[in-house]
Amino acid sequence: xxxxxxxxxxxxxxxxxxxxxxxxxxxxxxxxxxxxxxxxxxxxxxxxxxxxxxxxxxxxxxxxxxxxxxxxxxxxxxxxxxxxxxxxxxxxxxxxxxxxxxxxxxxxxxxxxxxx
Amino acid sequence: xxxxxxxxxxxxxxxxxxxxxxxxxxxxxxxxxxxxxxxxxxxxxxxxxxxxxxxxxxxxxxxxxxxxxxxxxxxxxxxxxxxxxxxxxxxxxxxxxxxxxxxxxxxxxxxx
Numbered sequence: 001x002x003x004x005x006x007x008x009x010x011x012x013x014x015x016x017x018x019x020x021x022x023x024x025x026x027x028x029x030x031x032x033x034x035x036x037x038x039x040x041x042x043x044x045x046x047x048x049x050x051x052x053x054x055x056x057x058x059x060x061x062x063x064x065x066x067x068x069x070x071x072x073x074x075x076x077x078x079x080x081x082x083x084x085x086x087x088x089x090x091x092x093x094x095x096x097x098x099x100x101x102x103x104x105x106x107x108x109x110x111x112x113x114x115x116x
Numbered sequence: 117x118x119x120x121x122x123x124x125x126x127x128x129x130x131x132x133x134x135x136x137x138x139x140x141x142x143x144x145x146x147x148x149x150x151x152x153x154x155x156x157x158x159x160x161x162x163x164x165x166x167x168x169x170x171x172x173x174x175x176x177x178x179x180x181x182x183x184x185x186x187x188x189x190x191x192x193x194x195x196x197x198x199x200x201x202x203x204x205x206x207x208x209x210x211x212x213x214x215x216x217x218x219x220x221x222x223x224x225x226x227x228x
Contacts, residue, residue, distance in 0.1 A: 104161065
């Protein structure tokens, strides 16, 4: 079974600072995919970034980057130059890239608040 | 390209009733997955459909069911509603079962 752990229930960060959101995972699979989603108060889950277990380079998408450390089973999200609009819940998720039986497995999330 | 749409956005029902939620995937996406989100249990996988076939189902009672149509639109049904079914129900679509899932805005169901 797959498991995602997000140890930061909430974070307060000053605007324009960089933010690191922690995510550790547990799986016995050799092949898997890791995802980060953002959920504003409106409820919609917004896809941010993806990292495959065999990808040698860390994924980047604009201000988002994924610090992937396979041996430590961690996939931390880094947001550079945070903005007020980044305030939201952030979820780390994983799944079998071949389309595993349980869909996406999500962590409990981190509530990020950007302060002006 | 239009995103995933879900209808209705909000729903209030009473215990014992049944409800049907609808999801229209992104054009060209053939896989639709459903998730339930509650404050206590977080995000939980309900089921996934691909080409009108249920591929996988999460650990939910038989009161939760779904289907997918030939145009990839999907519906989920919950019968004999219980107070604990109050939740945000999220639908996600992807090109295939292994691809990145893109979510809709969700349907917020309240059971009184």
